[in-house]
Amino acid sequence: MLILVTYDVNTESEGGKARLRKVAKYCVKYGQRVQNSVFECVLDEAQYKMMQYQLLEIIDEEKDSLRFYNLGNKYQGKTKHFGAKPGYQAEGVLLM
Amino acid sequence: MLILVTYDVNTESEGGKARLRKVAKYCVKYGQRVQNSVFECVLDEAQYKMMQYQLLEIIDEEKDSLRFYNLGNKYQGKTKHFGAKPGYQAEGVLLM
Numbered sequence A, B: 001m002l003i004l005v006t007y008d009v010n011t012e013s014e015g016g017k018a019r020l021r022k023v024a025k026y027c028v029k030y031g032q033r034v035q036n037s038v039f040e041c042v043l044d045e046a047q048y049k050m051m052q053y054q055l056l057e058i059i060d061e062e063k064d065s066l067r068f069y070n071l072g073n074k075y076q077g078k079t080k081h082f083g084a085k086p087g088y089q090a091e092g093v094l095l096m
Helices: A016-030 A045-058 B016-030 B045-058
Strands: A002-008 A032-035 A038-042 A065-070 A079-083 B002-008 B032-035 B038-042 B065-070 B079-083
Touching: A002 A045, A002 B032, A016 A032, A016 A038, A016 A045, A032 B002, A032 B065, A045 A065, A045 B079, A065 B032, A079 B045, B002 B045, B016 B032, B016 B038, B016 B045, B045 B065
Parallel strands: none
Antiparallel strands: A002 A038, A002 A065, A032 A038, A065 B079, A079 B065, B002 B038, B002 B065, B032 B038
16 A cells, blocks of 8 residues: 655754654655655555554654555555656555 | 645745745645645545646746645545644635
8 A cells, every 4th residue: 555654853853853864764765755755655554553653763743743644555546746856656666 | 535735845946935835825725734845635626626727837847846645535544643733634624
């Protein structure tokens, strides 16, 4: 299934920049960055649970925002991209 | 249907800051801001087409990135939020 990960990390707060780097560094292992704070990840249920757990270990829930959108298995055609850095085929990602 | 709008506007480029404000100002009319550059909009097909057209009029396709994700009509339960500024019920948005 395609999971969309979007996040806002408060870089003004202490340790914010480090958290931002860690979140991106983690997501890049399991998906494709399509915008600065948006990743597309093709995951199964177990991987999705793991990702939630790991990202929650990184963010500061008081200051940062983390959202997951589950686009299911039939996600082709549900995405439209316009402008710079066009997307890619989600299947093209490096699977875990 | 729930449409997720995510965007990266290049604020370093000329007119970038103005484009960023315009994109957010437009999206706020048709949906709920859930993160800095992420909006959730409950739209029908016609409204979705209109939104695409209007946002394309605002962004610079050479410099900015605009993505739409169609989560369909059965979107409840497809979203998870962790951290600051929790989401809301999509139906709570002001419909056009």
